[in-house]
């Protein structure tokens with residue numbers, strides 16, 4: 001390979017509008033790559049390096065689509081010079097030819113030693129122009145891999161594509177720029193390592209760095225999430241008032257403040273996750289059916305997220321009486337807004353919860369003089385688990401949100417059990433760690449730093465498991 005690049009470089013080449021820029025964006029985890037439904041969006045080559053700890057370790061080069069492959073192929077076939085110089089000669093001779101300027105541009109990085117990743121939309125049939133483009137790439141003599149990026153679920157033509165590709169390429173992969181997961185990106189890099197042998201060592205380094213970086217992100221998210229859970233389950237709002245008439249107004253205002261603060265904690269962890277996974281520009285719209293559209297304090301959230309009734313009962317064994325009411329409520333399928341009844345509601349549900357010391361507004365003090373009004377902290381273990389579930393669902397959406405996909409898909413993360421979240425699927429020992437953390441933190445009996453560390457490690461492992469689920473398409 002005539003390698004002028006200090007790190008492995010791959011030119012993403014193909015017909016206009018096949019998804020080249022989409023693939024570059026997803027592979028480089030860069031949402032700045034321009035993508036458009038109108039063919040001809042990319043007119044210049046642009047390199048997108050992948051940086052880890054501020055050091056570029058690999059670069060993907062977006063290129064314009066072929067415009068005049070027939071004429072370019074005619075030139076390649078007529079060429080009688082040194083094969084090693086064929087791409088340079090093509091660029092030298094045709095640079096001023098208007099109708100071959102795109103071909104000159106797209107082959108430029110290849111002339112400098114970039115490997116070729118050829119992209120096609122596999123949901124359409126193979127055409128004559130495709131085979132012309134493939135023949136040009138074969139004649140360049142550079143190592144090359146073909147990637148099928150099917151724009152829809154039509155698999156009818158995949159076999160034809162594979163058969164055709166085998167004549168021109170060293171390897172064929174299916175890789176979708178809209179749905180590719182972390183594992184699929186690693187697998188593609190692995191395939192590149194097998195083909196581009198000159199770069200075997202640097203590509204091994206790239207793969208190791210990718211894995212390490214991903215583990216670091218998971219550790220950072222786990223740590224921020226545990227910190228946030230502790231903050232949420234210990235959070236309390238307090239005010240003082242000597243005006244009896246204002247009491248109920250103050251109570252409801254304080255309850256609103258309480259909810260707003262907890263919601264702000266949740267928003268902050270979502271921002272951390274988005275940033276860690278390099279979604280910088282676009283505000284990710286959740287799939288329309290996602291439970292995360294419901295407010296944390298919404299009845300629907302507690303109905304479909306958090307622990308199952310029997311799991312809450314087990315948690316009761318660890319944490320004591322505080323979860324008793326939650327267990328009873330869940331067991332009887334009562335789904336009124338467990339967290340919304342704080343303070344303001346009336347009726348049996350409220351009385352029940354009030355009696356059992358859930359989140360509530362308390363008023364302390366004599367009738368004459370100042371009274372202290374406090375809301376929280378939440379004494380319901382399900383509250384912590386619903387919050388954790390929401391973090392995990394958001395995490396799952398974000399890591400499976402390929403950078404090349406700019407609009408949400410309709411699919412939602414679903415664990416397949418009666419609950420839509422993930423905590424009810426936790427292994428028993430993982431749940432026990434969080435149950436214990438809840439007890440220690442809420443009872444405030446001893447230093448909680450050890451159990452929090454354990455919770456971070458447990459959560460990190462759970463995030464790793466979620467990252468390794470293949471086709472967790474959302």
Ligand SMILES: Nc1nc2c(ncn2[C@@H]2O[C@H](COP(=O)(O)OP(=O)(O)OP(=O)(O)O)[C@@H](O)[C@H]2O)c(=O)[nH]1
Nearest residue numbers: 016017018019020021022036037039040041042151
């Ligand atoms: N549904 C679906 N659409 C895709 C996929 N990949 C790309 N697209 C869409 O196809 C259109 C073209 O994608 P680009 O990545 O801009 O294509 P390109 O090959 O870079 O196009 P040019 O720069 O014009 O040559 C965009 O609207 C993408 O959103 C895919 O896997 N699934």
Ligand SMILES: [Mg+2]
Nearest residue numbers: 020021041042
């Ligand atoms: Mg493009």
